[in-house]
């Protein structure tokens with residue numbers, strides 16, 4: 001059977017274990033990957049990167065399975081200060097902070113403990129903060145078709161803090177306002193005032 005160039009390249013590449021590739025990166029950085037402190041570093045890097053990007057292997061439907069409930073409740077549900085850790089897709093450096101998530105139900109709610117797990121599924125991938133924010137909102141919309149969803153992320157980016165000048169204390173804030181949070185100013189303001197309480201800085 002004929003093979004295309006890309007499958008030949010993929011086959012050749014797969015002969016390198018991931019750890020060999022990390023060893024090569026260490027060498028090209030100017031290091032000796034065989035010195036004591038680095039000898040097991042490729043193995044650790046492989047494990048760490050697999051952990052930090054494990055969201056690719058997680059399915060939102062599995063996470064939410066059994067945690068969607070019918071309710072007769074139409075007041076705002078808010079889960080705030082959800083810690084998250086992600087990796088920027090431009091530099092593969094961490095960005096991290098807090099997510100504030102709210103929705104107004106339309107007959108269904110999500111078990112509260114599932115919201116942080118849902119955030120994690122998308123945070124544990126290579127991301128830009130704007131997309132992460134939107135994906136959280138869209139996943140909730142798809143799961144329970146609420147009257148509206150609001151997501152705010154406040155994050156610090158190491159690619160700004162470690163490389164930039166005088167950006168060590170800056171937070172990047174992104175938001176996604178869907179449904180009634182977009183159309184009703186009062187609902188949006190209620191969410192913002194509840195999130196701002198307890199000292200959020202934005």
Ligand SMILES: [Zn+2]
Nearest residue numbers: 088090091159
């Ligand atoms: Zn970056």
